[in-house]
Amino acid sequence: MTTEADTTALTYRLPQQRKLVTELPGPRSKEFAARRGRAVAAGVGSSVPVYAVDADGGVIVDADGNSLIDLGSGIAVTSVGASEPRVAAAVTEQVGHFTHTCFMVTPYESYVAVAEALNELTPGDHDKRSVLFNSGAEAVENAIKVARLVTGRQAVVAFDNAYHGRTNLTMALTAKNMPYKARFGPFAPEVYRMPMSYPYRDEPGLTGEQAAARVISEMEVQIGADQVAAIIIEPIQGEGGFIVPAPGFLAALSDWAKANGTVFIADEVQTGFARTGAWFACDHEAVVPDIITMAKGIAGGLPLSAITGRADLLDAVHPGGLGGTYGGNPVACAAALAAIETMKVYDLPGRAAHIGELATGRLREAAQRLPSIGDVRGRGAMIAVELVRPGTTTPDPALAKAVAARALAQGVVLLTCGTYGNVVRLLPPLVIGDDTLGDGLDVFIAAIEAGVDA
Ligand code: PLZ
Secondary structure, eight states: OOSSOOTTTOOOSOOOOOOOOOOSSSSSHHHHHHHHHHSSOOOOOSSSSSEEEETTTTTTEEETOOOEESHHHHTHHHHHOOOOOHHHHHEEEEEEOOOOOOOOOOOOOOHHHHHHHHHHHHHHHOOEEEEEEEHHHHHHHHHHHHHHHHHOEEEEEEETOOOSSSSSHHHHOOOOOTTTTTTTTOOOOOOOEEOOOOOOOOOOOHHHHHHEEEEEEEEHHHTTTTEEEEEOOOSSSSTTOOOOOOOTHHHHHHHHHHHOOOEEEEEEETTTTTSSSSSGGGGGOOOOOOOEEGGGGTTTSOEEEEEEEHHHTTTTTTTSOOOSSSOOOHHHHHHHHHHHHHHHTTHHHHHHHHHHHHHHHHHHHHHHOOTEEEEEEEETTEEEEBBOOOTSSBBBBBHHHHHHHHHHHHEOOOOOEESOOOOEEEEOOOTTHHHHHHHHHHHHHHHHOOOTTT
């Protein structure tokens, strides 16, 4: 794993700086917000009330001309930047030819090329097959469909703090009631929730193997070893709070799955595509999932998702059993091929590892002086701080909210997450420059220091 990526080759179209010319939100953003209130359903939230007009590298420019440092990448999507020239060129070229034919009607090469790239990049050198979809939730749904079909079993195991989406099955898999599930039931049946390995909150010293043994015993008691179709897990939990399980946890579960005919599914929708300093988070622990779900960073911002898995599993599904009108849309496929090339050209896995070292270094140092930082964790460019009441492990969601709001007022986009809403996460575009990131970190740390009611 490289830690010094060559970023000297990175160029930007927009100045990579934080610059505020109005208060946030400015007058134009306020106008759009008023229109939105009359046109867009209230059920869709936005964490940042400023309206974007441009974005490049590590910055987003809003409708009032403010330039914000982007430490969220639209939730881990714009890893190569939001207007990467290769992606822009590939998309432009493709829309000039055809925007859609439907792969299930008249197929095209780029879908096949994306599948080849995924088979190559995902963990394991076994024979693989891929299918393309539109969203992370759709990829998860389809991974479960395959697992149920091939095993002839129904039970699916998911974990505390899990996030897998907002569709009916994925809501069932998702752990958190508000805002994702409350009053949207009934949920899909045969989903069982197991305790996650959460080193910051587990009994001190609990190893990954012990945490896995706890899960295994629960699965055997509650479901039966021969009844589990699939175990689905985020190798690092995203929305749940950037929880990195203790070493050995994933491997022990994957081994159990192998021994018991259960399909082990790694949901790498948030962790995949260079984000954690490797192509996939499973790579850090040499875990080879039977099926991996991907989306977000895969296509430079265009909607595309995928499942890649063992050929014997995926080819077991009858023709016509998997698909969808837009799945593997040619414009999204062109973008994905360009985004993957960009990740290779700039060694973005290496760049993510470098961002991680820079950010964790700064945040660990801050944690020495700031007792509200309970934990600094993550991998690569997926780093978070868990905020607590000083001297305790009691979550402090009010502080997390205040930190994000204060950072925004200073021109830095920061996202919160966590089962208890007390985690602030960093998901910068992997092409962000060190100076831009450093400035964002200064603002972030100062916002924590300021406390809740500064
Ligand atoms: N699996 C691991 O992180 C999406 C969702 C934010 P979609 N995470 C961000 C929100 O509030 O909707 C996600 C994920 C993991 C699946 C998904 C779902 O991906 O593309 O949003 O459907």
